[in-house]
Amino acid sequence: MTRVIKVGGRAQNDPGLAAAIREAVARDRVIVVHGGGDEVSSVQRRLGMTPRFHGGRRVTTVEDLDVVRMVLSGTVNKRLVASFVSAGLSCVGLSGEDDGLLRARATARESLGEVGEPTNVNARLLEVLIAARFVPVISPLARDEDTGATLNVNGDDAAAAIAVAIGADELALVADVPGVIANGEVVPELDLEQATALVDAGVARDGMAAKLEAARRAVERGVARVRIGNVAAIHSTAGTVVTLSPTAV
Secondary structure, three states: OOEEEOOOOHHHOOHHHHHHHHHHHHHHHEEEEEOOOOHHHHHHHHHHOOOOOOOEOOOEOOHHHHHHHHHHHHHHHHHHHHHHHHOOEEEEEEEEEEEHHHEEEOOOHHEEEEOEEEEEEHHHHHHHHHOOEEEEEEEOOEEEEOOEEEEEOOHHHHHHHHHHHHOOOEEEEEEOOOOEEOOOEEEOOEEEHHHHHHHHOOOOOHHHHHHHHHHHHHHHOOOOEEEEEHHHHHHOOEEEEEEHHHHHH
């Protein structure tokens, strides 16, 4: 089975993360995509910049890009790779800019700035690494499809595009919450219509709304299921599973 596991910034603080990834790699072909938004915001504030968000996605100016690249492709990526290597895994840290791994197009410059929607994934590079028994660990930056400039990409969107491109069986969106929560409880299963209804009703907002949108794109384009939850969801049936229909779980 092929799995893409996107690990959000806060979930990276879970002491069980490296062991959970190691367990997943023992069973499946695994690609890791990571976020790190809180660290980006922290560095921005230290530099006198103000983090801004729109619809659960980071607004990124041209000036912000250097900070995003430094934190995500530098600090966060290399820290995760070091942690996984210490856990016994063979990992390669990559930016989506490397060899055009991720290409994107800015479709909402007025509201989001230098933020791209993925248009192409260099799946061949990933297949070469996986075949050589490396775990790719990917920072979600991209090259602009038209100009070659750098674009920031929401980590969930990047992970969904990669999952589609490699024909993944499952996309796991790992956060610091146990799943999609409605009426105080984790919803175990959602089809696309139900997921959309939660967003429209305001039950799923901001970051969770962005996750459900990424899940929708992945499932509509052939990924069998998307699992949303905390680190426990990496190696269990925990969390919320999004599919075309609940019977497909």
